[in-house]
Amino acid sequence: MKKTFIEICIFILVLVLIISVISIVNDKESTNENAAKDVLDDAENNSNLPNEDNKILVAYFSRPGGNYNVGNVEIGNTAMMAAYIVEYLDSSSFEILPVNAYSQDYSTALEEASKEKEQTARPAIKNEPTNLESYDTIFIGYPIWHGDLPMIMYTFLENYNFDGKKIIPFNTHEGSGSAGTFETIKNKLVNSTVNTNGLSLKGSIARTEEGKEETIKWLKSLGY
Ligand SMILES: Cc1cc2nc3c(=O)[nH]c(=O)nc-3n(C[C@H](O)[C@H](O)[C@H](O)COP(=O)(O)O)c2cc1C
Numbered sequence: 001m002k003k004t005f006i007e008i009c010i011f012i013l014v015l016v017l018i019i020s021v022i023s024i025v026n027d028k029e030s031t032n033e034n035a036a037k038d039v040l041d042d043a044e045n046n047s048n049l050p051n052e053d054n055k056i057l058v059a060y061f062s063r064p065g066g067n068y069n070v071g072n073v074e075i076g077n078t079a080m081m082a083a084y085i086v087e088y089l090d091s092s093s094f095e096i097l098p099v100n101a102y103s104q105d106y107s108t109a110l111e112e113a114s115k116e117k118e119q120t121a122r123p124a125i126k127n128e129p130t131n132l133e134s135y136d137t138i139f140i141g142y143p144i145w146h147g148d149l150p151m152i153m154y155t156f157l158e159n160y161n162f163d164g165k166k167i168i169p170f171n172t173h174e175g176s177g178s179a180g181t182f183e184t185i186k187n188k189l190v191n192s193t194v195n196t197n198g199l200s201l202k203g204s205i206a207r208t209e210e211g212k213e214e215t216i217k218w219l220k221s222l223g224y
Contacts, residue, residue, distance in 0.1 A: 006020065032207060033075050036083035040075075043093035045088045056091035057135060060141035061152055065104030068174045069204040072104070077203030079210040080140045085139055085170070089224060092135075099124040116151040121149050123152045124181045125147040138165040143203065144173040149181050154188075158179065163191040168222065169198035170215075193224070209224050 043058075062076030068075065086093045093142070100123065103109045116123060132138075143152045147155075167189055169182050180201040186194035199218040205211045 003024045012054055030211070032080065032212070033073070039083040039087045040079065040093055040095070042188065043091070054089065054091060055136040056089050056139070057094060057129070057132070057137070058085050058089075058091055058139040058140075058141065059094040059096060059129060060095040061141065061150060062155070063102050063109065063208070064140070065102075066106040067203060068106065069202075070207060073207075076143070077206040078143050078170075080206045080211065081170055081172060081199075081201060081215055082139075082141050084212045085141075085219065088216055088219055091139075094129045095127075095136045096128040096152060098152050101124045113145045113150060117146050121151045122155045122158065125152065125155055125159070132160055135165065135206065137168065138162065139168045140171060141172075142181075143174045144171055144179045144181065145173040147176055147179045149184060157177075157181050157185065157188050162189050165192050167192045167194045169194070169196075170218075171198065171200050172203040174203055197222070 058162060060078050060082040062079035062082070064074055064076050064079075066072045067077065075083075082093060082095075085091065102112055115121075137138065140153075140156075142149055145151075167185065169178075169185050171178055171181060178198060181192070182196040182198045186196055201211050201214060205214070
């Protein structure tokens, strides 16, 4: 009887401990997400005008909603990376938004993206990057979709003039790494200097402190 009571107490103690650890991890992730949201909102308020001494733009596409390994998120994984870069470099940001938003449901989004890839679609972009010509350096961020750039990234690369600019790609994924997309971008933007030492992070890592540290370490390695 006494043994059973002690066993029950130990069981409850372990359960409380597990719940506390999970809630600490969740709190930390939502703090990161809120910080990223503030950084990106703030950069948007600067109306995409470059700083006098910092002509850097971070242009990115990222899908909020249900995603592999991270659950349902308001700020996508690539957007988290974009926020770290914007914050560290004090740069402007431009979010590439589709006219037709992708489904927040992961499986449906997989189908939508698959169809677009099959059709070599060029999905329309809802918003215009203003003053693109004023920037010397453009960081370009995106998730890997079906082993490639999302088709909307082709729309972005083909619709605007990146001649003479320094282009630095970064991406998130869940196993494919960069999937050769840094080379793809280099091959498409023949009149730009494309740095193929981009950064690829797993989406689930991009949301954590480790992801932020990796991103800053990479920026430092590029000389920033
Ligand atoms: C439509 C779709 C296709 C995907 N295809 C791949 C893939 O081929 N390889 C991979 O590693 N991850 C793939 N993923 C996972 C995403 O690349 C990963 O979750 C990424 O971090 C999502 O970034 P985001 O939140 O900025 O959209 C795919 C996700 C979606 C929604």
